[in-house]
Amino acid sequence: MGILRRRARGLALAAAALLAAVFSVLSTGPAQAGETPLRAADPSVLRVGGTYVGVQSTGGGIVVRQASSPDGLATATARQVWSDTAGRGEVWAPEIVTDGGRYYIYFSSGTGAAHRMYVISSASPDSGYGAETRLALPDDKWAIDGTMFTFNGQRWFVWSGWAGDTNVEQNLYIARMSSPTTPTGARYVISQPRESWERVVGDPYINEGPEAIMDPNGQLHIVYSANGSWSEQYCLGDLRLRAGGDPTYVWDWYKSNGCLFGSNQATMMPGWDATLYADGPGHHTFVLLDGDIATSPPAGPTFPFMYHAVAKGTPYSWENRHWYTGTFCWWGDTTYSRANVPGPNTDTGWSLKFFE
Numbered sequence: 001m002g003i004l005r006r007r008a009r010g011l012a013l014a015a016a017a018l019l020a021a022v023f024s025v026l027s028t029g030p031a032q033a034g035e036t037p038l039r040a041a042d043p044s045v046l047r048v049g050g051t052y053v054g055v056q057s058t059g060g061g062i063v064v065r066q067a068s069s070p071d072g073l074a075t076a077t078a079r080q081v082w083s084d085t086a087g088r089g090e091v092w093a094p095e096i097v098t099d100g101g102r103y104y105i106y107f108s109s110g111t112g113a114a115h116r117m118y119v120i121s122s123a124s125p126d127s128g129y130g131a132e133t134r135l136a137l138p139d140d141k142w143a144i145d146g147t148m149f150t151f152n153g154q155r156w157f158v159w160s161g162w163a164g165d166t167n168v169e170q171n172l173y174i175a176r177m178s179s180p181t182t183p184t185g186a187r188y189v190i191s192q193p194r195e196s197w198e199r200v201v202g203d204p205y206i207n208e209g210p211e212a213i214m215d216p217n218g219q220l221h222i223v224y225s226a227n228g229s230w231s232e233q234y235c236l237g238d239l240r241l242r243a244g245g246d247p248t249y250v251w252d253w254y255k256s257n258g259c260l261f262g263s264n265q266a267t268m269m270p271g272w273d274a275t276l277y278a279d280g281p282g283h284h285t286f287v288l289l290d291g292d293i294a295t296s297p298p299a300g301p302t303f304p305f306m307y308h309a310v311a312k313g314t315p316y317s318w319e320n321r322h323w324y325t326g327t328f329c330w331w332g333d334t335t336y337s338r339a340n341v342p343g344p345n346t347d348t349g350w351s352l353k354f355f356e
Helices: 004-026
Strands: 044-048 051-057 061-067 079-083 090-099 101-108 115-122 143-151 155-161 171-178 182-191 204-212 222-226 235-241 254-255 278-286 305-312 322-337 346-355
Touching: 044 278, 051 090, 051 101, 051 254, 061 101, 061 171, 079 115, 090 143, 101 235, 115 143, 115 322, 143 204, 155 182, 155 204, 171 254, 182 222, 182 254, 182 322, 204 278, 235 346, 278 322
Parallel strands: 171 204, 235 278
Antiparallel strands: 044 051, 051 061, 061 079, 090 101, 101 115, 143 155, 155 171, 171 182, 204 222, 222 235, 235 254, 278 305, 305 322, 322 346
């Protein structure tokens, strides 16, 4: 009976994935004629009731858009909520979250090695934000792509940063937060770009764009972007925290054995297929209710997510990136394996399937 149940669940998941793939080809993704995707990078979108709220950097500032659907954000009015009046420099990858009835937008600003994380907050999604506060992240090193989430009753902050003061590689770090604006304790590395599929593009090697989500078993995942965003090798990988694991202990995290969403079959995890219409998909956002990582879909149903990519047939460049809407679902009984490290070398649990 156990084998039959596993086979039945596998068939149900496969059917769900097939329906999602058909739906996505019919209604979303860069292949669709007549769509007007937003020419932008690094989407961050959450759902508040029936409204989708997206945030975007625009040169020296940040804008917020609201629409009744993720695709509708492309033509929604952009309202400026913050400007770089202090001349801090480049403004990258704003990330919008909610906590305690307030909206918080985290973003990186600076020039070169001076990039650090900042936060602004308001009771309204598209107005009323005050001056930026610099996050006092532990070790005070270069930091980008930060986001906050709550897991097991504890606020956490995860970001991409350097180990030291030089640009050798971008690692993923995690730290506790005592409030939405106050990191506490040490930073802990949870991922380094050391797998072959993460090192197709180097100088530097990249792990960035982390996004947290909980699977149907209640386990924490950090889905992130690997390889350089300047290359069509850009893709999404997954970190899965083992059941009962410690988020600050690197060996409690298991990494997917290849890209889960990417445009090059050679770097895809076995059993996952490359995209048909998008080149270099990455820096995604899970479109969750109130941004709560516990509101992801149960096994079977699909949910929307957004990502940036360049449409196939278009020269790959930062300027040609657009926001696109896709779908994702959970994929069970998936083993992530590693070699010559402390602890068990394999872990089986939920992974993710992404569709254009």
